[in-house]
Amino acid sequence: MGVSYIDFKEVDATTYDAIVVGSGFAGAVTARQLAERHGCRVLVIEKRPHIAGNMYDEYDDAGILVHRYGPHIFHTNEQRVFNYVRQFSGWIAYQHHVLADWFGTYMPVPFNKNSLEIAFGEERAAQLIAKLVDVFGDERKVTINELREQQDPDLAEIADFVYKNVFLYYTQKQWGQTPDQVDPSVTARVPVFISRDDRYFQDTYQGMPALGYTALFEAMLGYDGIDVCLSTDATSVFELVFQDGDEDARLSAIKVKDTVFTGPIIYSGPLDELFVGRFGRLPYRSLDFVYETYEQEHKLPCGTVNYTVSEDYTRITEFKYLTAQSAPNTTIMKEYSRAYEDPETQIPYYAIINDENRAHYERYLDMTKSLSNFFPLGRLAEYRYYNMDRIISLALDLSAEIGDKLAAGEMRVER
Numbered sequence: 264m265g266v267s268y269i270d271f272k273e274v275d276a277t278t279y280d281a282i283v284v285g286s287g288f289a290g291a292v293t294a295r296q297l298a299e300r301h302g303c304r305v306l307v308i309e310k311r312p313h314i315a316g317n318m319y320d321e322y323d324d325a326g327i328l329v330h331r332y333g334p335h336i337f338h339t340n341e342q343r344v345f346n347y348v349r350q351f352s353g354w355i356a357y358q359h360h361v362l363a364d365w366f367g368t369y370m371p372v373p374f375n376k377n378s379l380e381i382a383f384g385e386e387r388a389a390q391l392i393a394k395l396v397d398v399f400g401d402e403r404k405v406t407i408n409e410l411r412e413q414q415d416p417d418l419a420e421i422a423d424f425v426y427k428n429v430f431l432y433y434t435q436k437q438w439g440q441t442p443d444q445v446d447p448s449v450t451a452r453v454p455v456f457i458s459r460d461d462r463y464f465q466d467t468y469q470g471m472p473a474l475g476y477t478a479l480f481e482a483m484l485g486y487d488g489i490d491v492c493l494s495t496d497a498t499s500v501f502e503l504v505f506q507d508g509d510e511d512a513r514l515s516a517i518k519v520k521d522t523v524f525t526g527p528i529i530y531s532g533p534l535d536e537l538f539v540g541r542f543g544r545l546p547y548r549s550l551d552f553v554y555e556t557y558e559q560e561h562k563l564p565c566g567t568v569n570y571t572v573s574e575d576y577t578r579i580t581e582f583k584y585l586t587a588q589s590a591p592n593t594t595i596m597k598e599y600s601r602a603y604e605d606p607e608t609q610i611p612y613y614a615i616i617n618d619e620n621r622a623h624y625e626r627y628l629d630m631t632k633s634l635s636n637f638f639p640l641g642r643l644a645e646y647r648y649y650n651m652d653r654i655i656s657l658a659l660d661l662s663a664e665i666g667d668k669l670a671a672g673e674m675r676v677e678r
């Protein structure tokens with residue numbers, strides 16, 4: 264069946280067992296599980312005019328399937344997660360390859376044995392590879408921070424090269440900070456790999472939904488008992504009730520259309536937005552995407568090229584590699600990273616992970632802990648740097664937990 268779309272004006276909130284805010288993987292998986300496994304009637308509230316969150320894709324004017332909120336490649340080591348998404352779509356095998364444009368020469372990223380040969384020449388690379396294997400072992404991944412801690416002069420030479428030519432400028436563009444300033448977990452996502460394996464990810468399960476992500480989300484949300492309200496901002500339809508009038512007062516209830524909603528509310532938007540940023544907005548990085556279409560079959564040598572030493576955009580993606588679409592023309596997308604300054608015109612994409620921002624986030628989170636039917640979930644609501652598979656995994660766990668609570672009568676649903 265197709266997705267059941269409903270205008271918020273027509274909604275009678277008392278007829279739903281659960282409300283889900285957001286229709287990315289956090290929201291869509293939870294909505295589907297609550298409806299299918301636990302027999303809930305679920306209302307999904309989505310502020311964009313479409314479902315699928317940041318995974319949303321569509322055909323552009325040139326007929327090329329493009330991702331509208333950044334390139335999304337599915338990869339996971341969790342079989343449960345891959346089995347879950349496989350229910351909703353056919354999948355095509357895809358292994359992502361990324362090349363760094365290093366002064367006009369292409370070099371594999373993550374930086375690996377092949378990159379070493381391009382950077383240092385075969386002879387010197389052989390010595391450096393021998394040293395890496397000796398110290399860390401073959402086929403091992405080493406973060407740039409670990410490498411930079413080494414005293415050995417050969418390893419220091421590699422570390423210095425990789426830091427300056429792969430991480431420094433790209434990270435400055437992406438975060439407005441140097442690699443030393445960003446949380447170590449961020450650069451650890453792209454370690455140096457002592458290997459000839461040129462793939463960007465080494466996960467067991469990798470691929471792309473055969474008809475695209477939007478079609479997959481349509482299949483997921485097209486289920487009896489799920490209604491979706493598009494172009495509806497939860498912050499404008501939720502009425503928050505607080506325990507008292509203090510600035511730090513905790514939530515005691517959320518009303519929808521003047522009635523306290525007692526069923527589970529799964530919230531996957533930014534937590535600070537819910538409270539109108541009363542302690543100041545949480546910092547995020549935003550992105551601008553610029554698309555270009557060319558009358559040629561391919562523009563790039565692989566799915567993504569990272570600009571690690573030049574240009575003011577961070578990377579270019581050519582979608583046809585990701586989607587296996589065949590066409591005589593092609594569309595590429597340049598990504599420009601920006602400070603997140605205006606919630607009216609910009610989208611928060613990346614939480615900026617550090618202790619200070621975590622504490623800031625926890626202040627908002629504390630206000631929700633008093634509300635037993637409120638569940639923040641996802642990259643925004645949890646202020647974390649999650650890949651899709653992690654969100655799906657967390658959503659499966661959370662919906663099971665909520666289902667158990669409902670079965671035990673812990674969150675009574677008043678009709």
Ligand code: FAD
Nearest residue numbers: 285287288289310316317333335336497532641642650651
């Ligand atoms: P989202 O997909 O952001 O969904 C949240 C939804 O909530 C949105 O639709 C939003 O409109 C809605 N919403 C927010 N506030 C409100 C509100 N107040 N009222 C109503 N609706 C609201 N992961 C990978 O595994 N592989 C990749 O290749 C990959 N590439 C990425 C590239 C980029 C540029 C970015 C930014 C992320 C990438 N990710 C990738 C991560 C992936 O996007 C996230 O893991 C995923 O989007 C998380 O799903 P989510 O449901 O938490 O959030």
Ligand code: UDP
Nearest residue numbers: 372429430433434437449450452453569571
């Ligand atoms: N990074 C870099 N150079 C690269 C690739 C990654 O400096 O060529 C750093 C950069 O700080 C980036 C982080 O590693 O933000 C994580 O990269 P990833 O590709 O995982 O970023 P995402 O796809 O999530 O934007």
